[in-house]
Amino acid sequence: MRETRNAQVSIFEHYSNHEYGIRLRKLSEVLDRHPEILDLVATDLIDASVSAVGRTGLSAESVLRCLLLKQQRGFSYEQLAFHLSDSETYRTFTRLPAHLSPSRSCLQSTIRSIKPQILERAHQLLTKSLLDTGMASMDKLRIDSTVVASHIAPPSDSQLLNDGVRVISRLLAKSKTETGVKVRFTDKRKAAKSLAFRIFNAKKATKDELYPKMLKIARLALKQADRGRQRVIEGAAASASCQKWLDALAHYRNLTSRVIEQAERRVISGEQVPSAEKIVSLFEPHTDIIVKGFRDIQYxxxxxxxxxxxxxITALTIEEGNPCDKTLFLPVLDYHRSVLGKLPRSVVADGGYASQVNVAAGRAMGLKHVVFHKPVGVSLTAMGVKSKTFNALRHFRAGIEGNISELKRAFGATKAKWKGHDGFKAFVWASALSYNLLRLARLAPD
Structure with a gap:
């Protein structure tokens, strides 16, 4: 059974005198002062129903510290495994027993066991503690939005169709191993890959000739998936692996069907498909199409x-779709009032949030100043501030650009690399929690 904390901390702890070693020592002290975070994470990692016998493996404390180290240093799981076996400073910080050097697969399975809801709750607990102790202030608050990319390649209809054919064919080829029933089918993976490559490099006139062939192969893959599913249902014995295969086939079959419909509407009919109806990845189907201002499209x-x-960072939400910034202003204030129990004295946001409704609602909550970086449709008089106050708050707002830059650059939030929608959320919350903890460590006295 996994333990919450290591039974005995080594008396031979050693941190390097390098900048990173000093930073990790301070971060370790911060974690020791906030045991509520570890207790919360432990509820997700420890199954109370498991008998307390056998090997204990990594403690919840070590798993949490490995997660923070990974996000802070931007390591892959393979790199993290190497550094934990090689660096005395990293082993000291993660409090690994002398005999234990976790593998890549061990680190991945344990770290990814922490749910996004737990990491979000840990962030809330830390933020409340910062406000209660005065380390964080609600005198002024700044609000902005950004985009965290999914771990996908730039989408194209031809590649999505090729992905659908490839994945469905691979599942059918593995049917004997997974279900015990061999499914016979015509393998069109090579032809689909060749067509996708030719479409990608062709001019428009040639693409119009090639797409019908690609769509024909994709439809054939759907028919073969339906026949294969029926064959397995009729001939296979019920088992967990068989059900897993059926679920995976149904999942990718439905996604491929949507991609075919999308390609027909876009390429064959020349229709403009709304962003909300598009699918840009078979492997990360939750991905939204985001356009901020006049900048490039992001996924x-x-x-x-x-x-x-x-x-x-006092509040963070991961939005669905591409909501207008104006609609995201009041939820931040509601979060501070209902969850954190405190409202700021003054709040400033980017010009995209500007509206008279938001000004009135903020003032009704008791805020003294509600200011927007650019008075888009809302004058200084309507905001109820003087020019001097407006300029001071506008200069303060610029600081959130640096906060976002550090969150992305130093904590990996440019692109979420964990699979699935829950993986995306967990990655973002892990980055935000690591960001706040490290900032707290930096502000701690020597």
Missing amino acids: GHKINLSSEVNGF
Whole structure:
């Protein structure tokens, strides 16, 4: 059974005198002062129904510290496994027993066992503690949004069709191993791959000739998936592996069907398909199409966040779709009032949030100043502030750009690399939690 904390901390702990070693020592001290975070994470990692016998493996404390180290240093699981076996400083920080050097697969399975809801709750607990102890201030608050990309290649209809054919064919080829029933089918993976390559490099006139052939292969893959599913249902014995195969086939069959419909509407009929109806990845189907202003199209999820004077992220939400920033202003204030129990004295947001309704609602909540970086449709008089106050808050708002940059650059939030929608959310919350903890460690006295 996994333990919450290591039974005995080594008396031979050693941190390097390098900048990173000093930073990790301070971060370790911060974690020791916030045991509520570990207790919360432990509820997700420890199954109370498991008998307390056999090997204990990594403690919940070590798993949490490995997660924070991974996000802070931007390691892959393979790199993390190497550094934990090689670096005395990293082993000291993660409090690994002398005999234990976790493998890549062990680290991946244990770290990914922490649910996004638990990481979000841990972030809330830490933020409340920062406000209660005065480390974070609600004197001024700044709000902005950004996009965290999904771990996908730039989408194209031809590649999505090829992915559908490839995955369905692979599942059918493995039917004997997974279900005990061999499914016979015509393998069109090579032809689909060749067509996708030719479409990608062709001019428009040639693409119009090749797409019908690609769509024909994709429809054949759907028919073969339906026949294969029926064959397995009739001939296979019920088992967990068989059900897993059937679920995977149904999942990718439905996604491929949507891709075919999308390609027919876009390429064959020349129709403009709304972003909300598009699918841009078979492997990360939750991905949204985001366009901020006049900038390039991005594929991922919009996140809405706020930070205070010391740069701590006080609120963060992962949005679905591409909501207008105007609609994201009041939820941040509601979160501070209902979850954190405190409202800021002054709040400033980007011009995209500007509306008279938001000004009135913020003032009704008791805020002294509600300001937008650019008075888009809302004058200074309507905001109820003088030019001097407006300029001071506008300069303060610029600081959130640096907070977002650090979150992305130093904690990996440019692109979420964990699979699935829950994986995306967990990655973002792990980055935000690591960001706040490390900032707290930096502000701690020597």
